[in-house]
Structures are given as C-alpha cells and as structure tokens.
Amino acid sequence: MAYVVTDKCINCKYTTCVEVCPVDAFHEGENTLVINPSTCIDCSLCEAECPIEAIIPDSEDHEKMDDMLSFAEQQSDVWPVIVQEKSPMKGAEEAAKIADKWELRSHEAAQT
Ligand code: SF4
Numbered sequence: 216m217a218y219v220v221t222d223k224c225i226n227c228k229y230t231t232c233v234e235v236c237p238v239d240a241f242h243e244g245e246n247t248l249v250i251n252p253s254t255c256i257d258c259s260l261c262e263a264e265c266p267i268e269a270i271i272p273d274s275e276d277h278e279k280m281d282d283m284l285s286f287a288e289q290q291s292d293v294w295p296v297i298v299q300e301k302s303p304m305k306g307a308e309e310a311a312k313i314a315d316k317w318e319l320r321s322h323e324a325a326q327t
C-alpha cells in the first residue's frame with residue numbers, strides 16, 4: 216500500500232504535503248510531485264495536508280490508478296526528493312479548477 220499524488224496536483228504544486236512525510240517519499244517534477252511507492256509507509260499524514268485533496272491511497276478506485284503508480288515509480292528514480300514547502304506554481308488557483316489534467320503532466324525534473 217502507498218499513497219498517490221493524482222493529476223489534481225499538476226500545475227499547482229502547493230507542496231504543503233511534503234514536510235509531514237516521515238520518510239521523505241516525495242519527489243519533485245516540473246509541474247507535479249510523485250510519492251515513491253517503495254518509500255511510502257502508508258502513514259496517511261500527507262493526505263490531509265493537500266488543500267485540493269490531490270493525495271489518495273492506492274486502494275481507492277481511480278481510473279488512472281495503474282498509470283499514476285507507474286508514473287510515480289518511474290519518476291521517483293529520476294526526480295529529486297523534496298522535503299521543504301515552497302510557493303505554489305503561478306496560476307495554481309486556476310489550474311486547480313481544471314478537471315482531468317493527466318495529459319498535462321511533465322516528465323521533466325523541477326526547475327531550480
Ligand atoms: Fe509520506 Fe505517509 Fe504520505 Fe506515504 S502516506 S507519502 S509515508 S506522509
């Protein structure tokens with residue numbers, strides 16, 4: 216079991232989720248985060264921290280669950296760990312209103 220960052224996070228990245236994680240399971244890409252499914256200990260602490268409810272358990276019914284888990288597994292190998300909250304992405308409030316952003320995900324790492 217692990218928790219999963221869904222496509223709701225894309226182009227938002229509020230990052231309030233990362234600081235509560237006891238095992239530093241979050242990795243940051245250009246326009247979204249992923250949780251490393253191998254690192255996550257399923258503590259559920261991050262779920263309540265996301266203001267747009269973008270984090271769900273992998274046991275939840277979601278049509279893209281398999282894709283999201285594969286993406287998280289792949290990108291955890293290449294994206295850096297993020298442990299400190301930072302400012303959300305520009306336009307996050309507007310982006311949060313868009314449903315189904317899966318195709319907008321970037322495979323690029325976060326710009327530093
Ligand atoms: Fe980290 Fe717990 Fe969230 Fe997993 S469920 S990513 S261990 S805070």
Ligand code: F3S
Nearest residue numbers: 224229230231232265
């Ligand atoms: Fe994304 Fe929510 Fe964390 S928008 S960065 S999952 S706080």
